[in-house]
Amino acid sequence: MTLKLVLQDKTPVGGRIAQFTFTAADGSPLPGYTAGAHLDFDLGAAGIRSYSLVDFTPPGDAQAAYTIAVQREEDGQGGSVAMHALEAGAEVTATAPKNDFELRDGDAPVLLIAGGIGVTPIISFAAELDRRGTEFAAHYCTRSEALSTFGAQLSDAYGDRVSLWFDDSKPADLKGLIEGATAGTQIYCCGPKGMIEAVREIAAAAGIDHDHVHFELFASPASHEGDQPFEVEIADTGEVYVIPADKTIVEVLEEAGVDVMYDCQRGDCGICQCDVVSGEPDHRDVVLSEAERAEGNIMQICVSRANSARLVLDI
Numbered sequence: 001m002t003l004k005l006v007l008q009d010k011t012p013v014g015g016r017i018a019q020f021t022f023t024a025a026d027g028s029p030l031p032g033y034t035a036g037a038h039l040d041f042d043l044g045a046a047g048i049r050s051y052s053l054v055d056f057t058p059p060g061d062a063q064a065a066y067t068i069a070v071q072r073e074e075d076g077q078g079g080s081v082a083m084h085a086l087e088a089g090a091e092v093t094a095t096a097p098k099n100d101f102e103l104r105d106g107d108a109p110v111l112l113i114a115g116g117i118g119v120t121p122i123i124s125f126a127a128e129l130d131r132r133g134t135e136f137a138a139h140y141c142t143r144s145e146a147l148s149t150f151g152a153q154l155s156d157a158y159g160d161r162v163s164l165w166f167d168d169s170k171p172a173d174l175k176g177l178i179e180g181a182t183a184g185t186q187i188y189c190c191g192p193k194g195m196i197e198a199v200r201e202i203a204a205a206a207g208i209d210h211d212h213v214h215f216e217l218f219a220s221p222a223s224h225e226g227d228q229p230f231e232v233e234i235a236d237t238g239e240v241y242v243i244p245a246d247k248t249i250v251e252v253l254e255e256a257g258v259d260v261m262y263d264c265q266r267g268d269c270g271i272c273q274c275d276v277v278s279g280e281p282d283h284r285d286v287v288l289s290e291a292e293r294a295e296g297n298i299m300q301i302c303v304s305r306a307n308s309a310r311l312v313l314d315i
C-alpha cells in the first residue's frame, strides 16, 4: 500500500538529527504498526529510503501521525539530505509500515542495544516492553554525551532500565553486557555494522542461541574505496550485466527490468538473498554466518559485490 503523506513538523533534536512528523495528505487515519516498524519513503532522485518509526508510547492500531528521526549524513546516499531538505507542508509518498524487526512474544527478559541513530526502533521497543510488563534493559551507545540525543528522554521514561554509554568517556562493555544476560534473554541490537557484528560474535562465542539475537543495520552500505566493476550472469537466461563500482547488483538489475526481490537495501533483512552458481562473492551483509560466507553458495545482492570478475547467480 502506498501512502500520501504531508510533513507537519520538522524539529531539530540535537546533533545532525531532526524529528519529522507526517500525517495523511487527506487527513484520514494512518495504518497502525508494531514496535520496530519502518516506512519506505520515495525520495525521488535519492531513491527509496527506510526510516524506523519512533514512538515513546506503545504503537498500535490506526495512527493520527507517524514520527521518524533522521540523522543527516553528508557522505551517505542522499536519502537523509533529501529528507532534511523537506519543509513543513511538503508531500511525500511512502509505503504503509513494514516490520522486519519485530519483538517476539513471550516473557523472556530482553536486552536492547542501540548505537547512534539506531536508537529509534529501540525507543519503540522500550515503550512496548514497558506496556507488556516484560523485564528489559536498554543500552544506548553514542560517540559522546553531547550526541546522546534521546538519552535524557529515555532515562526519564524508563529510569534505571536505561544505561547511556559514550565512546569517548564511558564506553559500553558489550561483552560484559551480553555475557551477563540471564539465560534465555532475547537480544535486539540496532546500530552500525561494526556494532552488530560485535554483538553477533560475542553472542555466538557465549553460546547464545542464534534465534535469541535480532538485529537491524542502521546505515546504508557505503561503497568501499577501490570497488571495481564486475559482471553478473543470470544462470537461467545467460544474460550478463556489468555492475559498476558505484551501483549495487539490485540497482543494476532493476534498472534493466529484471524482477528482483529486496527490501532493506542495507544487507540486514535477507530478502534479496540468492544462490551463487559460480564466482566468489564479496559479502557485505550482516545476515550470513561466517560458515555461510565461507561456503559462498548464497549472497545478499543489495550490498554484496564480487571478488571474481563474474558471478553467475540463480535469480
Ligand code: FES
Pocket (backbone or CB within 6 Å): 261, 262, 263, 264, 265, 266, 267, 268, 269, 270, 271, 272, 273, 285, 287, 300, 301, 302, 303
Ligand atoms: S534487501 Fe535486505 S538484505 Fe538485501
